[in-house]
Amino acid sequence: MKVEITPLDKLPQDRGVRVKVGDHRIAMFRIGEDVYAIGDVCSHAEASLAEGEVFDGSVECPRHGSEFDLETGVPSSLPATAPVPTYDVSVEGGTVYLSLEDQ
Numbered sequence: 001m002k003v004e005i006t007p008l009d010k011l012p013q014d015r016g017v018r019v020k021v022g023d024h025r026i027a028m029f030r031i032g033e034d035v036y037a038i039g040d041v042c043s044h045a046e047a048s049l050a051e052g053e054v055f056d057g058s059v060e061c062p063r064h065g066s067e068f069d070l071e072t073g074v075p076s077s078l079p080a081t082a083p084v085p086t087y088d089v090s091v092e093g094g095t096v097y098l099s100l101e102d103q
């Protein structure tokens, strides 16, 4: 299912926005004209990754500092070891869409 989320120009640069679609809690990040979407819930202890700091294509968990790659959802530093989910994002005609498989 493809879900319309927001106009691209409403997404702030270089910081997260939390989006809820059905049962999915998603953190979206705009870097330049690119948009990334990963699971919002940190795989370590459930902090909100949308509240983390963004740098070098990663977001740093605000609670204990694990860095998650925005493209793969894979953490590159402890204490988190498990990846968070990633979501397909597209920008069409200035509008951001998320594609979800099971909704």
Ligand code: FES
Binding pocket: 042, 043, 044, 045, 046, 047, 061, 062, 063, 064, 065, 066, 078, 079, 080
């Ligand atoms: S809650 Fe994210 S690293 Fe601990």
